[in-house]
Amino acid sequence: MVAKIILPYFGGGSAVWTACMLFYQSLLLVGYLYSFCISKLKTVYQQLAVHSVLLVVGMALMPLSLESIATTEISTQPFFDIFTLLLLGIGAPYFVLSATSPLLQYWLSHSVKSVQVYRLYSVSNVAAMMALFCYPLIIEYNLALSMQVWMWSGLYIAFSLFNFYCLYQVYRNTDKKTTEPVQTAQSKLASGVNIIRCIKWFLLSATGVILLVSTTNNLTINVPPIPFLWTLPLALYLLTYILCFFDERVYLKWYWNLMFSVVSLVALFLFSIGSQFAITEQICLYLVVLFVACIICHGEIAKSKPGNEDMTLFYLILAAGGCVGSVFASILATELFTQYYEYIVGICLVFVLSIAMEWQKQQGKVERKLVYLNVVGCLVFVSLFYLMQSQFNKYNVYESRNFFGIIQVKDIVNIDNPQRRLIDGYTSHGAQALAHQGKPMPLSYYRPETGVGVMLNLMANNGSGNKVGIIGLGVGALAYYGQAQDEFVFYEINPDVEYVAKRYFNYLTTSAATIDVRSGDARVSLANDYHQNGAHGFDMLIVDAFSSDSIPQHLLTREALALYEQHLAADGVLVFHISNSYLDLRAIMSGIEAQSGLQSRYFKTSDSATDTDQAEWVIFTSNMRYLADPQVVSKSVPLREVSQNVIQWSDNHSSLLSVIKL
Structure with a gap:
């Protein structure tokens, strides 16, 4: 307890x-x-x-x-x-x-x-x-x-x-x-x-x-x-x-x-x-x-x-x-x-x-x-x-362990497109092509055809000067979508992940946007930011914080959503990454939709010949310009079409038994 x-x-x-x-x-x-x-x-x-x-x-x-x-x-x-x-x-x-x-x-x-x-x-x-x-x-x-x-x-x-x-x-x-x-x-x-x-x-x-x-x-x-x-x-x-x-x-x-x-x-x-x-x-x-x-x-x-x-x-x-x-x-x-x-x-x-x-x-x-x-x-x-x-360790470039877990950087060369991957536990948390030239293209869950890639490209097409908050750094792949005059604020609790993203991957250093990486638990940091400096006014807030395939419940509760909404601009977009081998989080997303009153879209990008990672993303927004965009319409469906159950968590009551895949 x-x-x-x-x-x-x-x-x-x-x-x-x-x-x-x-x-x-x-x-x-x-x-x-x-x-x-x-x-x-x-x-x-x-x-x-x-x-x-x-x-x-x-x-x-x-x-x-x-x-x-x-x-x-x-x-x-x-x-x-x-x-x-x-x-x-x-x-x-x-x-x-x-x-x-x-x-x-x-x-x-x-x-x-x-x-x-x-x-x-x-x-x-x-x-x-x-x-x-x-x-x-x-x-x-x-x-x-x-x-x-x-x-x-x-x-x-x-x-x-x-x-x-x-x-x-x-x-x-x-x-x-x-x-x-x-x-x-x-x-x-x-x-x-x-x-x-x-x-x-x-x-x-x-x-x-x-x-x-x-x-x-x-x-x-x-x-x-x-x-x-x-x-x-x-x-x-x-x-x-x-x-x-x-x-x-x-x-x-x-x-x-x-x-x-x-x-x-x-x-x-x-x-x-x-x-x-x-x-x-x-x-x-x-x-x-x-x-x-x-x-x-x-x-x-x-x-x-x-x-x-x-x-x-x-x-x-x-x-x-x-x-x-x-x-x-x-x-x-x-x-x-x-x-x-x-x-x-x-x-x-x-x-x-x-x-x-x-x-x-x-x-x-x-x-x-x-x-x-x-x-x-x-x-x-x-x-x-x-x-x-x-x-198993012959591909290791770097590995470390601390209170928050184990991370490894591996160079996978025995595939058609050799990659450098960040492994948290046993799960890949981002990758970069080893043979890239110039600005590396995001791979895995963050490639352009996934839900988050579609939304970030739409935001970029609507002009520069956008402010994006991202809970969870990984390899920093989402920094690829940043344009000049944009500001990307990453929240990362594990200091080793920040070190790896800056030392072994190029997404952060080659991004055109201003990059700010903040250490500590994202929810605690956002609450402190709000009390000290007011709302950020994020045009997009992306929740992508998980350790291996385990997701912290406190980032999906009623109180967490209220905090996200405080920091979100009036026509901003709230994005959740819900790809998970062991949890079906769609019912939780339905609960967030019911609480927020925002409209939702569910993106599921299947694996392909060049990328074997299947990606699931859910967006919430009241911005009709985004919702009516042909790419969004063709690549997503309303959340209610894939989830009839509605589960709402709070800090006072939550149980992952209700969403675990058996």
């Missing part, structure tokens, strides 16, 4: 969820550290008293307030901006939530002799998994964000009151003068924590989180960053904990290691050519790989868990491993790698840890066979990865 609230202010990309995961893992570590420390107090009575005070503080901070989000300024370190924002907004209540589960299990081990407290860990994860599925399928789809915040605040108060009841029952049934937990025969056998076991827990926990975060990143390269796709990997990650801690027999070592050797090859093909699979195939295959890998990690953790007396230390080490894994996958990997290689690192770690754990035992023939299986599997995986990457 909170990730969805802050999404518009940080570019609408999946990295927002990754940053939220880092916050989640970090506060989980702090909460578990608190649980470990409080369990060392002299008596259970003192422990209950301290935690009761914390519960009261958490309740006093309700209802949840996130008003500071609207005034957030994005710095050059968005991860830390998000972390600080979440810490100030929900840090205290989440700290209470993270500390509660291990403490209740620890106290229960004092008062109930026959209970298997580790099974409560499974139960708590079942509840978390149910909530994860309920949010995107029921809550997000039906409730506005403001109502969601109030509902969460109410549930948190109910949670706190129930905790007071649990603390009272623990107080009644526990000897207040002791801190020693009840030990069953099983827990006594499991005691004897040493440094090797602690390192094992730490590394296995870190590996699971690395795979969780990297799977989410890879899964949302080409598909929109919606909560449903965020929560699926996390839910499956929790499911492996549930199964392994509820019944250790779920983890059949030979079976799951053999399965992993097979699915590791699936992971390799997904990493290299994932865009060739349909969206449902990508989701299913990524989740299968994650499930098998996490079953191994969490199965090994469950089989080596300690007795009740070391429970809080055990959870603390798991949280520390998870936090370090999240830091690696969220921050360090962005600095170390130019692609999502942390996914490959996670797969290799599963192999290496499986080998190390079996090599340490060496008990019997089966364990030796498992070592050989994992050694061969790891060598095959690494060898194939090297061969495939050397082929």
Whole structure:
């Protein structure tokens, strides 16, 4: 819920969820550290008293307030901006939530002799998994964000009151003068924590989180960053904990290691050519790989868990491993790698840890066979990865990675018309002929016969001195249409894209128009411009901002449209690029038409022998001169002819499930 609230202010990309995961893992570590420390107090009575005070503080901070989000300024370190924002907004209540589960299990081990407290860990994860599925399928789809915040605040108060009841029952049934937990025969056998076991827990926990975060990143390269796709990997990650801690027999070592050797090859093909699979195939295959890998990690953790007396230390080490894994996958990997290689690192770690754990035992023939299986599997995986990457990267001219994603510049020379392309994720975001002379002709979605090309040429034919706003820079191909005395203002959130457009492509430098590239989120920039300097008066405003095939929802809401209309000239044209492999945005366009009262035209330009990219553009205007132009009439149709559904989004309520292509 909170990730969805802050999404518009940080570019609408999946990295927002990754940053939220880092916050989640970090506060989980702090909460578990608190649980470990409080369990060392002299008596259970003192422990209950301290935690009761914390519960009261958490309740006093309700209802949840996130008003500071609207005034957030994005710095050059968005991860830390998000972390600080979440810490100030929900840090205290989440700290209470993270500390509660291990403490209740620890106290229960004092008062109930026959209970298997580790099974409560499974139960708590079942509840978390149910909530994860309920949010995107029921809550997000039906409730506005403001109502969601109030509902969460109410549930948190109910949670706190129930905790007071649990603390009272623990107080009644526990000897207040002791801190020693009840030990069953099983827990006594499991005691004897040493440094090797602690390192094992730490590394296995870190590996699971690395795979969780990297799977989410890879899964949302080409598909929109919606909560449903965020929560699926996390839910499956929790499911492996549930199964392994509820019944250790779920983890059949030979079976799951053999399965992993097979699915590791699936992971390799997904990493290299994932865009060739349909969206449902990508989701299913990524989740299968994650499930098998996490079953191994969490199965090994469950089989080596300690007795009740070391429970809080055990959870603390798991949280520390998870936090370090999240830091690696969220921050360090962005600095170390130019692609999502942390996914490959996670797969290799599963192999290496499986080998190390079996090599340490060496008990019997089966364990030796498992070592050989994992050694061969790891060598095959690494060898194939090297061969495939050397082929896929041989056309690379430049590649970079930052908070907003991965971009590559490739020279494609093995085609009839050699091109230089900008690739964001796996999707081409513009191209330029390598053999061009003088001013390069736009290719791909921006060629003259597409909707945007037709409209920009019409505007140029009606005179110079036009002002055009463009949300999304790409390679700067639209600058080609600029004439002398025109002004083209580009809004681009990713600084690496601006660098590439100026360094590796010629559209900006050869344009006759005055070019102004402004950094930052377009909607935030336009709002600031309006408040500081008034309306731009754009003759044309083009919305072409997407990261790979994922589109930020906050650029398509009722409030965003109102902002666009403020900056648009009276007879100006509003243009949307809606080409997308995974989303059908025509119903959203119909909603914009209904809200604006402007007339619409839908352009669909098919691929050709010289250009394989199919382009879909929608225009909105009240300018009858444009609407009656023969080119517009021949190349477009009214939007209502291709879309009967009408969907209107707002900042308070939107769901991409309503437009996703399945």
